[in-house]
Amino acid sequence: MPSARKSALTIRLSGRRILIGLGSLVSLGLVGAGMFAWLGIYNVAASVGHFYVVDRILRFGMENSVKARAPDIVPPDLTDPNLIRLGAAHYYAGCAYCHGSPDTPISPIAHSMLPPPPDLGGVERWKDQELFWLVRNGLKYTGMPAWPGPSRDEEVWAAVAFLRAMPGMNRAQYTRLALGDVEIAAQSGEEIATGEGPSDAVQACARCHGGGAKGPESDLVPVLHGQPADMMVQALRDYAAGRRPSGIMQAATSGLTEREMVQLATYYAGLTPLRPEGAPGETDSRVERLVAEGDAARNIPGCVQCHDNRALPLYPRLAGQSARYLEGRLTAWRAGLRGTSATDAIMAPIAGRLTPEEISRIAQHFARQPAAGESAVR
Amino acid sequence: MRSAAALPFCLALGGCSTVQSALSPAGEQAAQIAVLTWILLGVLGGVLLIVLGALWLAIRGSDNARRLLSADWAVSIGGIAFPAVVLTALLAGGLWLMRPATTDAALTIEVEGRQWWWRVGYVLDDGTRIEAANEIRIPVGQEVDFVLTSSDVIHSFWVPSLGGKLDMIPGRTNRLRLKAERPGIYRGQCAEYCGGPHALMAFEVVALPEADFAAWRQAAGQPVSTVRESGFDVFAAAGCGSCHAIAGTSANGRVGPDLSRVGERRMMAAATMPTSEENIARFIADGQRHKPGNLMPEFDVLTDEQTKTIASYLARLK
Ligand SMILES: [Cu+2]
Numbered sequence: 274m275p276s277a278r279k280s281a282l283t284i285r286l287s288g289r290r291i292l293i294g295l296g297s298l299v300s301l302g303l304v305g306a307g308m309f310a311w312l313g314i315y316n317v318a319a320s321v322g323h324f325y326v327v328d329r330i331l332r333f334g335m336e337n338s339v340k341a342r343a344p345d346i347v348p349p350d351l352t353d354p355n356l357i358r359l360g361a362a363h364y365y366a367g368c369a370y371c372h373g374s375p376d377t378p379i380s381p382i383a384h385s386m387l388p389p390p391p392d393l394g395g396v397e398r399w400k401d402q403e404l405f406w407l408v409r410n411g412l413k414y415t416g417m418p419a420w421p422g423p424s425r426d427e428e429v430w431a432a433v434a435f436l437r438a439m440p441g442m443n444r445a446q447y448t449r450l451a452l453g454d455v456e457i458a459a460q461s462g463e464e465i466a467t468g469e470g471p472s473d474a475v476q477a478c479a480r481c482h483g484g485g486a487k488g489p490e491s492d493l494v495p496v497l498h499g500q501p502a503d504m505m506v507q508a509l510r511d512y513a514a515g516r517r518p519s520g521i522m523q524a525a526t527s528g529l530t531e532r533e534m535v536q537l538a539t540y541y542a543g544l545t546p547l548r549p550e551g552a553p554g555e556t557d558s559r560v561e562r563l564v565a566e567g568d569a570a571r572n573i574p575g576c577v578q579c580h581d582n583r584a585l586p587l588y589p590r591l592a593g594q595s596a597r598y599l600e601g602r603l604t605a606w607r608a609g610l611r612g613t614s615a616t617d618a619i620m621a622p623i624a625g626r627l628t629p630e631e632i633s634r635i636a637q638h639f640a641r642q643p644a645a646g647e648s649a650v651r
Numbered sequence: 652m653r654s655a656a657a658l659p660f661c662l663a664l665g666g667c668s669t670v671q672s673a674l675s676p677a678g679e680q681a682a683q684i685a686v687l688t689w690i691l692l693g694v695l696g697g698v699l700l701i702v703l704g705a706l707w708l709a710i711r712g713s714d715n716a717r718r719l720l721s722a723d724w725a726v727s728i729g730g731i732a733f734p735a736v737v738l739t740a741l742l743a744g745g746l747w748l749m750r751p752a753t754t755d756a757a758l759t760i761e762v763e764g765r766q767w768w769w770r771v772g773y774v775l776d777d778g779t780r781i782e783a784a785n786e787i788r789i790p791v792g793q794e795v796d797f798v799l800t801s802s803d804v805i806h807s808f809w810v811p812s813l814g815g816k817l818d819m820i821p822g823r824t825n826r827l828r829l830k831a832e833r834p835g836i837y838r839g840q841c842a843e844y845c846g847g848p849h850a851l852m853a854f855e856v857v858a859l860p861e862a863d864f865a866a867w868r869q870a871a872g873q874p875v876s877t878v879r880e881s882g883f884d885v886f887a888a889a890g891c892g893s894c895h896a897i898a899g900t901s902a903n904g905r906v907g908p909d910l911s912r913v914g915e916r917r918m919m920a921a922a923t924m925p926t927s928e929e930n931i932a933r934f935i936a937d938g939q940r941h942k943p944g945n946l947m948p949e950f951d952v953l954t955d956e957q958t959k960t961i962a963s964y965l966a967r968l969k
Contacts (some may be wrong), residue, residue, distance in 0.1 A: 342710055507952075567893060569905035572946055578904075579890030587952050588890070615951035618888075622948060 308573070317389035318512065342410075349427075351401060355597065358450055358491040359428075360435025362481045364522050365451035366395075368432070375439070375447040386416050394440045404433045422520035424610050427557040427601060429520070452492045454479050475555065478525065478537060488547045490645075492597040499546035499593075499644055501586035505538035507616065508589075516614040546644035549593045560634045574624050576635070579619075587616070593641040593644030600636035603627060671838035674813040680814030694741060702952060705709045705729070748929065752828045754795035764799070764806030764819040766845060767852040768921040769947055770820060773868070776809050777891075781871045783906030786916040787856045790864035797826040807843035810856050816842045816925045831858035838922065849946030853922035870888075874899025874965050877910060877969050882964025885957050897968070907947055915969035920945070932962035 282287075309315060323331065349356065361504060364374065373379035373389040383390050396404060409429045411419035420429050439447075477485070481494045488496050511517035513526040513534075567575040578584065580591045591599060606624035611617065627635070708716045708933055714755045719725060761780075763770040773781040786870050789795045799808050801819040807814030808827065831837070841852040859867060874884060876901045886892065890900030898911040913919065919926040920942055934941060935950050949959070952953040 567904065567906065572906050573905055574890070574893035574906050576893075578887070578893035583888060584890055585952075587886045615949075618951065619948040622946075 275524050277560060319385060322387060331388075339399075339403050339406055341510070343406040346402060346405075348405065348433070349430050351430070351437050353434065354492050355491040356431045356434040357438045359481070359493045359521070360431035360433070360436075361447070361450035362453070362491070363428070363432060363524070364435050364439075365480065366477075367521075375442050375444050375452075385641055388415055390417070393436055396436050397440070400508040401433060402436075402547065404436060405429055408432050408436075420520045421523045422518040424518055425520050425605075427493075428604070431521075432562070449489075453483065476539075478563065481521075481525075482541070485538075486547075488546070490593070492595045493601060494595070494633065495598045496594055497541035498546075500530075500542060501588075501589055502535075502538040502542035504585040504589050505541060506534050507587060507614075509534040509538065511614040511616075512611065517612040517617065546593055549641050551644055557634060559640050562621040563631065564635060564638060571626055580639075590644060591639040592642035594639055595639035596636040599639060600633055603632040603636065604629065607632065661717075668854075669944065670836065671811050671840065673814060675831050677831055677837060678715070678813040678829065679832065687745055687748050690744065691741065694737065705815045708784060721798065747851060754794065756792035756828060757790065759798060760789070761798045761800070762808060763821075764785070764801040764803075764808065764845070766803050767841075767848045767942070769852075769854045770908070773871075775868075775872070779872070782869070782898070782909040782911060783871075785854050785921050786918065787839075787854065788864060788867060789829075789856060789858050790861045791831050791858045792861065794828055794830045797827045799827060804845050805843050806841045806845050806852070808839065809842040810837050810839035812837040813856060818843060829856075832855070834858050834860055836917070842906060848897050848942050851921060851923045851942050851945075853918075855918055855922050857917070863919040871912060874908055876964075878898055879965065880967075882960045882967075885960045886964060889953060889957065889961065891961070894947070910965060910968065911914055913968050914966045928959075928962045931942065932958045935961060 293365070322328070329517060351357075368374075369377060370380060371383045371386075372393045373383075373390075379390060379392060399407065405426075407417070409420045409423075409426070410418045435450075442450075477495075479487075481491070482497050483489050488498065505580040508517065508525050509529065510531075512519060512522040513529060517524060526534075552595075561610065563573070564576045579588050582590065603624045605623045607627065607629070609625075612619055624632075673681065673684065673688070676685045699825065709720055710753060712720070727810040759774045761770075761772040761774060763772075769785050769787075771783040771785070771787055773783070797817075799809065799817055800823070801818045801821045804865050805821070807816050808819055810829065811833055813829045814827065817825050818827065835858055837856045837858065839854045839856060841849055845852065857895065874897075876897050876899050878884075878887075880900075883897075883900060883902075885901060886897075887900075892900070892904055894904040894906035895908065895910045896903045896905060897909075902910075913931075914926065914928050918924065919930060920938070923942060924934075931949065934947075937949060937951075938945060938947050939949050953961070
């Protein structure tokens with residue numbers, strides 16, 4: 274009996290000792306780490322770089338993290354030229370200053386980041402979903418930014434489509450894609466002379482939205498020609514303030530002054546509306562009724578009361594707009610995308626009540642309508 | 652502490668207020684229900700006393716009393732015959748009191764429950780309809796048939812001071828006859844949970860002397876607005892006409908309440924606030940705060956001046 278008691282005591286004592294020992298080790302470690310940080314022993318200089326082994330380990334961890342997290346979704350058709358064009362135009366302003374492009378090499382400044390942004394010619398080893406995840410979420414501690422409009426997956430796919438198309442692209446092909454080939458005539462000699470002409474800023478928008486008699490290069494970009502200026506100013510303010518989520522337009526509007534917004538909107542509002550895509554086509558009486566009267570049983574109002582030329586200039590016109598753009602916006606609302614702008618509050622619930630089939634037919638319907646000039650009511 | 656003590660009294664007083672109370676009937680049907688209520692209360696109160704007496708005897712009574720209670724015949728009479736007779740008599744009385752009307756009603760009014768308001772249509776003798784919402788006008792002393800439907804989920808139509816409640820069921824048509832004996836305003840309330848702002852889905856029944864009602868019906872058949880009325884242009888351009896109808900204009904939406912005579916209704920937004928220019932303006936710009944979840948989007952996009960112009964136009968529609 275006594276020996277049993279004694280051995281139990283020994284076990285209890287050694288258990289306690291282990292605990293104490295572990296505790297001291299942890300405290301020592303914490304103190305050590307604190308000293309390490311406090312005394313500035315670690316060199317945070319980007320110029321020094323990581324040890325080869327550390328670099329390998331970080332890369333290994335990053336690649337596995339991306340592979341584990343990439344979503345299991347079916348990508349859209351990444352060879353779609355509309356997607357590639359929109360992606361190229363965004364890449365030009367949003368990615369090229371770090372990653373370089375067929376037009377410009379990686380800048381020495383960006384190259385001195387740690388890790389340096391890689392040339393994206395070699396992205397073949399990533400799967401589509403992995404690239405999507407990378408571009409959407411960015412990479413912690415590397416300078417690779419996340420997509421600014423976090424819920425705009427279609428926009429991220431545009432960038433991915435372009436990354437897939439970029440390898441092997443020559444300079445001419447790239448600039449043609451990224452910049453479109455729009456020539457904007459100066460508004461008037463005086464405006465340019467006094468530096469008040471919007472042509473510089475317009476050029477920044479024309480890459481995507483076209484200008485003069487030319488429409489957008491990509492069907493995914495809205496036609497602005499002849500839209501009411503009030504609506505466009507409002508949209509630009511909402512993008513800039515993050516009330517209307519779009520990584521692409523948030524990037525394009527950051528830094529615009531209120532005055533530039535008004536000038537740009539006035540410029541586009543003054544352009545002659547483009548001719549609608551496609552022929553008027555066969556009339557679809559069901560869609561025509563929906564668009565004119567709505568469907569009260571499902572709480573859907575008619576659309577034209579808010580979207581034709583008699584409506585407030587604060588509401589967008591739909592006639593002559595790109596069908597894919599219209600369908601994309603309605604589908605995004607339907608899927609639950611919400612902005613916090615005052616206009617979003619009006620349209621989002623209405624869009625949510627339409628079926629995908631109705632959305633597609635309505636988009637076709639409006640795209641074929643000829644657009645007309647300004648609103649009657651101010 | 653004192654306010655807590657006052658609570659039961661306040662609740663009781665609420666039940667007795669005459670605007671919405673089954674205990675102060677203002678119509679034949681409500682009176683019948685009140686009579687039935689009192690009979691039920693009396694008879695069942697008596698039964699309760701008898702049961703309590705028997706219980707007391709069973710616990711505290713003499714051996715004799717307990718033997719009597721547990722005898723076979725006591726169980727057959729007290730447990731089978733007595734309830735059968737009393738319940739049958741109550742059922743018969745109830746059925747007789749609530750028997751369906753055999754005469755024709757003087758007026759038919761269609762009421763459709765919608766999330767979260769009431770569409771009202773007066774069916775006139777010539778087959779035409781007067782469209783309205785959230786307020787129902789009826790002539791005093793006349794039987795009125797309510798044709799009750801729903802366009803979305805189950806609602807329940809209940810004007811406690813005038814009669815019993817009846818469910819409004821999607822795909823079904825229910826009929827309810829009511830008659831107001833005295834002129835007055837009687838509040839109704841949706842009595843079946845229908846989601847979101849269900850608690851803010853009320854309406855008012857305004858019982859008018861017969862001559863007044865006839866005059867109103869005459870007037871209500873004629874539109875008060877035209878497209879040229881000042882303010883209508885802003886109303887139309889803001890797209891309000893896609894959901895709201897105004898007789899005599901191009902506004903013909905049916906998603907929201909008919910606004911042809913909105914300025915004449917005592918209350919708005921399903922009887923949740925008094926109608927006034929200020930309240931209309933508030934509802935346009937900030938309606939989700941007043942009635943969270945209601946199906947009208949907020950029009951924060953309008954300038955104060957535009958909102959005021961529309962509100963003043965609507966308030967004038969009477
Ligand atoms: Cu309800």
